Amino acid sequence: MPRTVLLLFILISASSCSIFKPIPQPEREFRGFWVATVVNIDWPKNGNDVIEKQKADYLEILDFYEDLNFNATIVQIRTAGDAFYDSKYAPWSRFLTGEEGKAPNTEESVLNWMIDEAHNRGMEFHAWLNPYRATFDLKTEILSPTHDFNLHPEWVLKYGKKYYYNPGLPEVRQRMVSVIDEIVSNYDVDAIHFDDYFYPYTIKDEVFRDSLTYDYHKLQNQSLEDWRRSNMDSLIKNSYETIKARKPWVQFGVSPFGVWKNNSTDPKGSDTRAGQTTYENLYADPLLWMKEGWLDYLVPQVYWSMKLPVASHRKIVDWWADNSTNTNLYIGNGPYKIRNNSDKAWDNKKELPTQLTYARNKQAVQGNVFFSAKSLMQNNDDVVKRLRKRYYKREALPPISSYVKIDSPSKLEFKSLQKIDNSIVLNFNDLTNYRFITIYPSGKKSKGNYPIKKLVSKIPVDDMTSLKIPEEIIRKRKYIALIFIDRYGHESEPKILHLNQTN
Numbered sequence: 001m002p003r004t005v006l007l008l009f010i011l012i013s014a015s016s017c018s019i020f021k022p023i024p025q026p027e028r029e030f031r032g033f034w035v036a037t038v039v040n041i042d043w044p045k046n047g048n049d050v051i052e053k054q055k056a057d058y059l060e061i062l063d064f065y066e067d068l069n070f071n072a073t074i075v076q077i078r079t080a081g082d083a084f085y086d087s088k089y090a091p092w093s094r095f096l097t098g099e100e101g102k103a104p105n106t107e108e109s110v111l112n113w114m115i116d117e118a119h120n121r122g123m124e125f126h127a128w129l130n131p132y133r134a135t136f137d138l139k140t141e142i143l144s145p146t147h148d149f150n151l152h153p154e155w156v157l158k159y160g161k162k163y164y165y166n167p168g169l170p171e172v173r174q175r176m177v178s179v180i181d182e183i184v185s186n187y188d189v190d191a192i193h194f195d196d197y198f199y200p201y202t203i204k205d206e207v208f209r210d211s212l213t214y215d216y217h218k219l220q221n222q223s224l225e226d227w228r229r230s231n232m233d234s235l236i237k238n239s240y241e242t243i244k245a246r247k248p249w250v251q252f253g254v255s256p257f258g259v260w261k262n263n264s265t266d267p268k269g270s271d272t273r274a275g276q277t278t279y280e281n282l283y284a285d286p287l288l289w290m291k292e293g294w295l296d297y298l299v300p301q302v303y304w305s306m307k308l309p310v311a312s313h314r315k316i317v318d319w320w321a322d323n324s325t326n327t328n329l330y331i332g333n334g335p336y337k338i339r340n341n342s343d344k345a346w347d348n349k350k351e352l353p354t355q356l357t358y359a360r361n362k363q364a365v366q367g368n369v370f371f372s373a374k375s376l377m378q379n380n381d382d383v384v385k386r387l388r389k390r391y392y393k394r395e396a397l398p399p400i401s402s403y404v405k406i407d408s409p410s411k412l413e414f415k416s417l418q419k420i421d422n423s424i425v426l427n428f429n430d431l432t433n434y435r436f437i438t439i440y441p442s443g444k445k446s447k448g449n450y451p452i453k454k455l456v457s458k459i460p461v462d463d464m465t466s467l468k469i470p471e472e473i474i475r476k477r478k479y480i481a482l483i484f485i486d487r488y489g490h491e492s493e494p495k496i497l498h499l500n501q502t503n
Contacts, residue, residue: 023357027452029396030297030330030367032072033065034128037095038079038136042373047098051106054096059117061373066121068376068384069392073118074193074369077111078129078179080136081148081165085111085187089179091144101144115188122436122458124190124398126253127183131176131235133197134163148175157210160203167199167231168213177238184246188462190435191251192243196301198232199283201276228283240294249487251296251401255332255369256286258302258316260323270319273310287323295327296401299369303334305345306354313355321364328399330367331359335375338383349383356391366399394453400489412484412492422471424499426482434461434484438491439473442481446494450481474499 035058036042043061044054062073077084082093082100086109091101096110104110118125134149134156140163143149149156149163155172156163165172180192200208211224218227240252257278261269265280278284289295300320304311317331333355337346345351359365370376376384412434415427439457440450456473461484474480478499484492 023360023390025394025453026360026396028366028399029360030072030328030369030398031068031070031392031396032074032126032299032330032367032369033061033070033373034369034371035061035073035075036372037076037084037093038130040095043075044096047093047095051104051110055113058114061377062117062121062123064377065373066123068388069395071122071396071398072124072126072190072369073373074126074128075114076128076130076195077183080130080133080162085109085183087179087182089175089182090148091146094142100142101146111187116460116462119188119435119460119462122395122460125188126191126193126251127187127189128193128195129176129179129183130197131194132165132167132172132199134165137161138163157208159200159208160206162200164200164208166210166213167228167235168210168217170217173231173235173238176235177242180239181242181246184243184250189250191253191296192239193252194236194239194254196255196257196278196282196284199228199281202281225280225283229279229285232284233288236289236294237292252294253297253299254286254289254295255299255301256284257282258300258304258332259311260287260319268323271315272312290325290327293326297328297330298324299330299332301332301334301371302355303332303337303371305337305343305351306358307345308343314358317355317358317362317365321362324364328366328401329364330369331355331365332369332371335370335380335383336372338375338380349386352383353386353391356387395455395458396452397485397491398489412495414495417497422474424469424474424497426467426469426497428465428467431461431463431465431484433486435487435489436460436485437467438483438485439469440481440483440494441477442479442494442496444479444496444498446481446496448494450483450494456480 037044040046043058045057065073078090079093079095081090083090084093084096092103094100097104115125135143138161140149155165155169157166167173183189184192214224214227236254243250243252257276259270259272259274259277261277261279262272262274263269264273278286286298290298300316302313302316304313304316306313320329333352335352337343338352339347356368359368412428415429418425437459438455440454441456459467480497480499481494482497483494
C-alpha cells in the first residue's frame, strides 16, 4: 500500500473512531424529557385509545429514554383547566379519555401508575402544569360542567382563540395553589413544573381585557406591566411555599421562554432580537424568583440553533449561565426541530450534540431537557446513536437541590438479612426518607466513593420494608456496597454487605 494511502487510511480510521468516542460523563446531571399531553402531542396518542394501549405507549416512551440513561420525565398532567388524575378542582382531561369529565375505564389510578413506572426505571417524575390556559380553543360546548369556565366564568378572559384565567384575581391564584397542594398531598411526585405560559404571548391588535381587575387591585402608582408581573411573583412564591410546607423534598421548577429581555430594551438583557420576551410580554421575571429563592430549578427554553442570528443558542445559554443564582440551571433543547425547521442548521445531525457539549462545558449548567418526547423516537436514529455513544453512555444521578437546608436522615441499619433461593433479602425498620437504593461492586472495606460508571443497579424504595437482591447481582461477588439516596437526592454512606454472611 503506498505511504500516502496508508496515512489517509489511518487518519480516516482514527476520525471515524473518534466520532462516537464518549466525552467526559458527569456523575450528576439532569437528563429530562417533556411528555406533552395537550392535543395528544406525545401521549396518549389518542384519548379514545383503550387503557391497555395507552399504557403500552407510555412505557414505550419511558423505555426509550431509559435506554438513553435519562433520569427524569416531565409529564403534563394539567393542559387547560383539566386533569390527568381524579381532582376536586378540575374535570378529567379529554386528551386522556376522549371526553372531558369522563373518567378512565380503570379502577387503577392512572397518575399513580405513571409515577411508579418512572420510579421503577430510576427516573424522577415531575408533574407539569399549565397554570393559566383555561381552554385550548373556543369550543366551549365540549367543556365539562365542572370546568372553571362554567363554574366561574368571571375568572376567565378570551384572548385570541383561547380563554385564559385572569392572573390578576386573587381567587384564581389561590385556585392554582390549591391544585398544586392537591397533587403534592396525594401523589408521590418528585417535582411540580410550570411551563412558559403565564400571561399569554402577545397577539397583534388583541387586548387582554384585565383593566377592571387592574384598577381594583393595583397599588398606588403601580403600572399595568408591574402589576401583572407582581401577580406572577405572587403565584410563584405561594406555589413554592405551599409545596415546601406540604413535602419539603418536592422540587419546584419553571421553564420560561428562553429570552428574558433583549439588550435593545435593557442593557442587562441578552444579545438577541427576539420578537417577544419573558419579562415584557409574558410578565414573568425568573431573575427575581431565583434571587428570592422561590425555585429549585430553572429550565429556559433555548430552542434555537447555535448560530441563529436573532437568537443564538450559544449567546442565550451564556446569558443564563451568567445570570442564574440560588437555583439549579438546566437548558431546554428543541429536538422537535431536527430536520423539521426553516432554520437549516437543524438539518445537521450534529446540531443537538453540539448544544449538549456547550452545556456540559458551562459550569453553571447542570443538565438538559428535551422537547418533546417523541422527537427523537421518529426517524432520528443517527442522532440518537450519537447521543447514546457519546453523551449518555452511562447513568448519572440527578443534581441535588442544594438550596434546601435539611437534616441528614438517621443512619440506616438492616433489621435482618436472609438468603432465599440464591437471592438475598434485606429487611429494614423504616425506609420512608429514601427514594432509591444503588448497588455497586465492592471490596471488604468501603472505598468511600463509588463512581457511577460502576453502578450495578438502581432500585426504587417506595413503601417497601424489604429489598430483594436478585441472584444475577450477587453472582460471583463476595461484597457489594449499598448506597441509599434520600428524597432530596443525598447519598448515604456506603453500607458494605458481605454476601457469604447471611442467614
